Amino acid sequence: MVNAKLSVIQGPASAGVEARKQPISILVLHHTASSLPSALDSLQGRSKGHMVGVHYLVSDEQPKARIFRMCPDSLAAFHAGKSAWGKFEGLNQSSVGIEIVNYDGNIHPYPKPQVDAVLALAQHLVTTHRISPENVVAHSDIAIGRKIDPGSLFPWEYFAANGVGAWPDAKDVQVFRILLKSKKLTTPEIQQLLRVYGYRLDDNSEKTLRLAIEAFQRHFRGSKVDGVADDETVAILQALVKKYRGVSPKTASPARSVKV
Numbered sequence: 001m002v003n004a005k006l007s008v009i010q011g012p013a014s015a016g017v018e019a020r021k022q023p024i025s026i027l028v029l030h031h032t033a034s035s036l037p038s039a040l041d042s043l044q045g046r047s048k049g050h051m052v053g054v055h056y057l058v059s060d061e062q063p064k065a066r067i068f069r070m071c072p073d074s075l076a077a078f079h080a081g082k083s084a085w086g087k088f089e090g091l092n093q094s095s096v097g098i099e100i101v102n103y104d105g106n107i108h109p110y111p112k113p114q115v116d117a118v119l120a121l122a123q124h125l126v127t128t129h130r131i132s133p134e135n136v137v138a139h140s141d142i143a144i145g146r147k148i149d150p151g152s153l154f155p156w157e158y159f160a161a162n163g164v165g166a167w168p169d170a171k172d173v174q175v176f177r178i179l180l181k182s183k184k185l186t187t188p189e190i191q192q193l194l195r196v197y198g199y200r201l202d203d204n205s206e207k208t209l210r211l212a213i214e215a216f217q218r219h220f221r222g223s224k225v226d227g228v229a230d231d232e233t234v235a236i237l238q239a240l241v242k243k244y245r246g247v248s249p250k251t252a253s254p255a256r257s258v259k260v
């Protein structure tokens, strides 16, 4: 169903695009880290550096944010860069991207008109392309240690409550927290849960785990982004794996349980 509030303007053509060779499975959200004019410039290839592109750009204007379409969904745009999620790699080919004007979504809250515009657009995209909740991701989820957008202040819970993206059931989190009081998970168990959910940990080092936990918290526990896997963080992860990956976290095995 198309949201009546959704209004998309044809914007200038995005520079960094190419033919799409894979079906759309993922929606990636970004903050621009720049103003609207400079985001429009760089997306048209007018600034120095490598070529970037995106499908949609949502302004931070008040009282009404504008949504610019900068390339059709049928093309792949260069917004994800080196990235991985579940079995997917180099997500430009398998995703649609939305750039949201905000200098840093870890510092500046997203204004309501902008949130409403992004939500209406995202609802339309997940419905049109049948994108599953766990495949609505932050750039920071798919480029661990490299990206921090759209930031810990992005309203993921509100989006999930409105049909876009994943969020754990509070009751499950509570139950897992109680279980963790008597038995902590080991580091390999936590690494496995992150991988089952979709995060790509390139190795088993402490540093990689810390960065992955940080990315996870930026999405699912915005009030505490420190890379430390405390009970609340682990319980949220277990609840998400249970809800979206359809496996009991105790027996979760990446090889047979990562569904995409």
Ligand SMILES: [Zn+2]
Binding pocket: 029, 030, 031, 079, 139, 147, 149
């Ligand atoms: Zn980004």
